[in-house]
Amino acid sequence: MSGETSYHAGLAAEEIVLGHYRDRGAELRAKRWRGKGGEVDLIVALDGVLVFVEVKKSRSFDRAALRLGERQMARLYAAASEFIASEPAGQLTDMRFDAALVNDAGAVHIIENAFGH
Numbered sequence: 001m002s003g004e005t006s007y008h009a010g011l012a013a014e015e016i017v018l019g020h021y022r023d024r025g026a027e028l029r030a031k032r033w034r035g036k037g038g039e040v041d042l043i044v045a046l047d048g049v050l051v052f053v054e055v056k057k058s059r060s061f062d063r064a065a066l067r068l069g070e071r072q073m074a075r076l077y078a079a080a081s082e083f084i085a086s087e088p089a090g091q092l093t094d095m096r097f098d099a100a101l102v103n104d105a106g107a108v109h110i111i112e113n114a115f116g117h
Contacts, residue, residue, distance in 0.1 A: 013057035013102040014041055020100070020108045021046060021053070030083070037078025042100075050087070050095040052080045054114075057102040061109045064101040073097075073115050 018028060026044040033040045042053040054076055058064035076097060084093040099114035 009057055010055070013100075014055050016102055016106055017053060017055050017100040017108055017110075018042055018044075020110065021051070026051070033079065033083060035079045035082035037082055038072075038075030040076060040079050040083065043083065048094060050084065050093055051098055052076060052083075052095065053098045053100050055100045055102065059104050061101045061103055061107075064103065065099070065111075068099060068114075076115065 014031070018031070021042070021044045022028070024046060026046040028042070029045055029050070030040065030043040033043055040052050041055040042051075044051045044053065054068065054072070056064040056067045058067060080095065080097070081091070084090060084095065087093045096113045097115040099111040101109045101111070103109075
């Protein structure tokens with residue numbers, strides 16, 4: 001898959017995942033939010049919790065899950081910390097980190113609190 005094709009497939013996967021969260025009543029707070037520490041694909045508010053979502057698209061859910069590495073998770077934590085600094089509760093903001101896996105058929109598998117520590 002070319003770089004441009006991968007880019008557009010990633011955008012489409014993010015839209016599919018966003019639709020999934022919206023169907024559950026989530027409100028989009030940010031899309032592809034970039035801070036000094038890194039980028040977060042989606043940030044949604046759901047049931048009083050700020051959810052930082054890392055979207056991974058691949059042929060299968062297993063292959064998508066394998067694309068999540070420790071360095072990427074560290075960048076996600078850093079970006080989230082920067083984002084919540086502007087939230088009313090700051091570092092006490094109720095939040096979680098989800099992994100949203102999308103396969104070639106466009107099916108979505110959400111792993112809630114995937115990077116919790």
